[in-house]
Amino acid sequence: MDNEQCLDNHSNTIIHIDVDCFYAQVEMLRNPDLNNVPMGVSQKRFVVTCNYIARSVGIKKMMLITEAKEKCPELVLINGEDLHDYRQYSYKITELLLHSFNLVERLGLDENFIDATSEVNKRLQVCEGNLDPVGNVFGDTSDLCDCGCTERLKMGAIIAQELRDKIKSELKLTTCAGIAHNKLLAKIAGSRHKPNQQTIVFPNSAVELMLSLPSLTKIPGLGQKLCKDLETLGITNLEDLQNCDLTQLSNLLGPEKARVIYDLSFGIDRSVVKTTGKPQSIGIEDSKHITAETEVTEKLHELLSRLLLLVAEDGRIPRTIRLTVRQTNKTSRLTVRESRQCNINPSLFNCKDISQLPEHNINKIMSIIMRLFSKLVDTQRPYHLSLLGLAFTKFLEKPNIRSTLTKFLYNNMEVQSITDIENKYDTGKNSPKDSSPSTSYFDNSDSDIEQSTKKSKMENIIARRRIQNSEDCESPCKLKVADLRLNSIEKSSDENQNVPCPPNADEKVFRELPNDLQLELWKEYKKSRERIEGESLIRTKKSKTNTILNYLVKR
Numbered sequence: 001m002d003n004e005q006c007l008d009n010h011s012n013t014i015i016h017i018d019v020d021c022f023y024a025q026v027e028m029l030r031n032p033d034l035n036n037v038p039m040g041v042s043q044k045r046f047v048v049t050c051n052y053i054a055r056s057v058g059i060k061k062m063m064l065i066t067e068a069k070e071k072c073p074e075l076v077l078i079n080g081e082d083l084h085d086y087r088q089y090s091y092k093i094t095e096l097l098l099h100s101f102n103l104v105e106r107l108g109l110d111e112n113f114i115d116a117t118s119e120v121n122k123r124l125q126v127c128e129g130n131l132d133p134v135g136n137v138f139g140d141t142s143d144l145c146d147c148g149c150t151e152r153l154k155m156g157a158i159i160a161q162e163l164r165d166k167i168k169s170e171l172k173l174t175t176c177a178g179i180a181h182n183k184l185l186a187k188i189a190g191s192r193h194k195p196n197q198q199t200i201v202f203p204n205s206a207v208e209l210m211l212s213l214p215s216l217t218k219i220p221g222l223g224q225k226l227c228k229d230l231e232t233l234g235i236t237n238l239e240d241l242q243n244c245d246l247t248q249l250s251n252l253l254g255p256e257k258a259r260v261i262y263d264l265s266f267g268i269d270r271s272v273v274k275t276t277g278k279p280q281s282i283g284i285e286d287s288k289h290i291t292a293e294t295e296v297t298e299k300l301h302e303l304l305s306r307l308l309l310l311v312a313e314d315g316r317i318p319r320t321i322r323l324t325v326r327q328t329n330k331t332s333r334l335t336v337r338e339s340r341q342c343n344i345n346p347s348l349f350n351c352k353d354i355s356q357l358p359e360h361n362i363n364k365i366m367s368i369i370m371r372l373f374s375k376l377v378d379t380q381r382p383y384h385l386s387l388l389g390l391a392f393t394k395f396l397e398k399p400n401i402r403s404t405l406t407k408f409l410y411n412n413m414e415v416q417s418i419t420d421i422e423n424k425y426d427t428g429k430n431s432p433k434d435s436s437p438s439t440s441y442f443d444n445s446d447s448d449i450e451q452s453t454k455k456s457k458m459e460n461i462i463a464r465r466r467i468q469n470s471e472d473c474e475s476p477c478k479l480k481v482a483d484l485r486l487n488s489i490e491k492s493s494d495e496n497q498n499v500p501c502p503p504n505a506d507e508k509v510f511r512e513l514p515n516d517l518q519l520e521l522w523k524e525y526k527k528s529r530e531r532i533e534g535e536s537l538i539r540t541k542k543s544k545t546n547t548i549l550n551y552l553v554k555r
């Protein structure tokens, strides 16, 4: 069955993997001395997690530090406010899973759902005899379903064990897994036996598993707020939800949501595993109290530096920057959180390593941020901020000339990441204020704020290619010079007037390409010919498929 139709039959095999005491394990890997002592990871006033030694003496996740220290005075606390390494490990786990499976969905930093349905079916086709369940099984196994799900889930458990072993051997992290025919049951099953274990739940035990939850809030997807709303209908526990009047529930939540929640109470979940793409925005916030502009610039500068590290790791080029502030009105005591964003010229990121942007570019980005700030906060009057946040959104993939060319030549597809961008540079309703705040980051030039205009596909291809070329440039200024130089050489060159079409290439298509691309293809052809002649080698199959020229070769 196809993933889109995850109906409430038992055809799917879903694995949920959750890392044991995630932040604590990362800290223990960093410092193995922590392995044998009770240790916790703190953020502000809380122990956000702790190792299993600490858990054995009663320390719990999200316990106040004061309470935890009372319970276990020898508890070692590590500050976990810098999420950098946790994020790194988190992405490594997902990446590792994606090596074996296409359908991997991240949930938070330490969880992944894997739709193992097709792999399970493939393996079962060549598997003879009954399988033994690997790991724990939740509930009674005397009356199992005979639709084939029993063998599928057992095969799922074998795969779960393999994946957990791989995570352990490659990343040195222990994990728990749940194996079930849907995401809900897989997630809950995994938490039944911890740490470093896995649990299968067969469909006949679905309701029993749901009823084993201590409260409604433990149903994944039901937050505190929703549970409060349910209380108004007298629904305070799982049985109440199972026995509730669906019409009343629909009146409260709308028919769709009511049905979803009602089904969840019986362990029915039709949601599918959706591959998590790269995040749509990368942001960072700090909840510090700030009242002066020097502090604002200092804090935003710090946030920007940290954000650039994250963007560098992500590998894409941001197109939009968003500033968020939370300010309290002194008189009304009301706290308001607001954001403003604007497009940003991607050439500002023309640097091999975005985390090492030249000071000049940083200052330009800061000036854009401070412009946004002046639109959000009236800097002429006293203000009281309790949070500042920066985020980059609307990313451009670092362009790949080969795929761009392929698309252009054969698919004529939209260059989506560029044409999708809204044609406005400020999402705010008001026009920009004229007043120039005193900070040195301010300049009133709009040159780095992208005034997006819809470009032709060809322009987009060329624009992308320029960004790619610029990767080798140390600064955008050098990029511009290099780019101009390249263009002027090409324009004045005779070769460029009539670039020879490489033999075997489709000349008609070739002639439609911009001259600089034609030239590049010709050079590539010449280079490969020289290589072949020089080394008297016949091109291998691999190099053939990897050559841009091959995209042009007539079929």
Ligand code: DCP
Pocket (backbone or CB within 6 Å): 018, 019, 020, 021, 022, 023, 024, 048, 049, 050, 061, 062, 109, 110, 194, 195
């Ligand atoms: N986390 C957090 N704040 C919370 C909950 C969790 O910062 N309110 C962080 C710390 C955890 C990580 O997220 O290490 C993963 O959350 P889990 O709930 O999976 O908890 P752990 O992985 O720490 O422990 P477990 O072994 O119970 O999965």
Ligand code: MG
Pocket (backbone or CB within 6 Å): 018, 019, 020, 021, 022, 110
């Ligand atoms: Mg965990």
Ligand code: MG
Pocket (backbone or CB within 6 Å): 018, 019, 108, 110, 111
């Ligand atoms: Mg988790």
